[in-house]
Amino acid sequence: MKKSKKRAAAAVIIVLLVTAAAAALLIARPRLAYMAAETISKISTQTKLKETECKTESVAVSELSERGIEIDDTLMLVNTDHMLPENYQPDLINYKDTDVIMERHTAQAYAELSEDIGEQFNEGLFVTSTYRTFEEQQQVLEEEGGDTAQQPGASEHETGLAADICFNGYAGMGVLDCKAGRYLNSNCQEHGFIIRYPLGKKNITGIEYEPWHIRYVGKPHAQIISGLDITLEEYINMLEVGKFYKYKDYILSHQQGDELMLPLNVKTISVSHDGCGGYIITAQK
Ligand SMILES: [Zn+2]
Known part of the structure; x- marks a missing residue:
């Protein structure tokens, strides 16, 4: 006893x-x-993404620009299975009047994100890396090795849609050691960004957790991806081709082929390549 x-x-x-x-x-x-x-x-x-029915019209992809609809790459999947062509030309601009280069929509959203952080915290948001050319990615790979760097053509940095962020004194995993970094990780979806390589998803993304690498995908998509706690790979896979989904006042659809079914009676429509040969349509009522 x-x-x-x-x-x-x-x-x-x-x-x-x-x-x-x-x-x-x-x-x-x-x-x-x-x-x-x-x-x-x-x-x-848990976020909910419901299937919906909607009235549509068929429009040829080649006729989209006549309708004032440009096809962008904001939802494009880029990874070792979905490589960029060597001559890939992203839509780049300078961020404000700096020499930081970003994709057009990304720069605008980044400005919003940066302003949000500035308003809430006494911290400036900085970038250590945004757009990289194919050659620059090759150089990063040679310097860092294949464990942390992607091979050229497989890095989101080559699209200008991704940014590696840091704060004064806090970089890499250290961004989670400051309040502003934790806030950014929990709220960047409100500005259209996702933490592209989340914790515990290496089996899907092929990349370890990177709380410093943010990727622009646009507002409703970032909110859905974050709310469902999934990766961009899983999201594109989850949206069944030809179906329509409702999220808040948005209608979303993943489509393939030369003709797209565009929702009618909506205020705005945007179309993005999905990086897998298809398109993702985002309409707002
Ligand atoms: Zn990165």
Whole structure:
């Protein structure tokens, strides 16, 4: 009896010590506390994307520009299975009056994100890397090696849609050690960005967790992807070709072929390549 009591007491002490050690670790490393809290909150909140019926008209892809609809690349999937052609030409502009180069929509959304961070925190948002040419990506690969760098043609940086962000004194995984970095990770979807390589999704993205790499996909899509806790790979795969989906006042559709079925009675329509030979249509009522 005495022995088993001693054992039970020892077990209790071990449990207490492990709990105390875990708590100490979470307090000392805010990034771990953040990652634990995010994982729990994503289990409890679920976004809903409902299928819907809608009136449509058929428009040839070649006639879209006559309708004032440009095809952009904001939802384009880029990875080792969906490589960019060597002569790929992104739609690039300078961010404000800096020499930072970004894709056109991305630059606008980044300005919003940066303003949001500036208003809430006494922190400036900076970039360590945005657009890279094919040659620059080749150089990054040679310098960093294949474990962390993508081969040319497989990096989102070559589209100008991605940015590696940092804060003063906080870069890489360290962005989760500052309040502004944690806020950005939890809220960038409100400005059309996703954390492209989330925690625990390496089996899908092929890339370890990168809380510093944000990717522009546009507002409703970023909110849905983040709300469903999925990756861009899973999102494009989830949208069944030819179907229409409703999210808030948006109608979304994933389509293929030379003719697109565009929703009628909507205020705006935009079309993006999906990087897999198809298109994603985003209409707002
Ligand atoms: Zn990056």
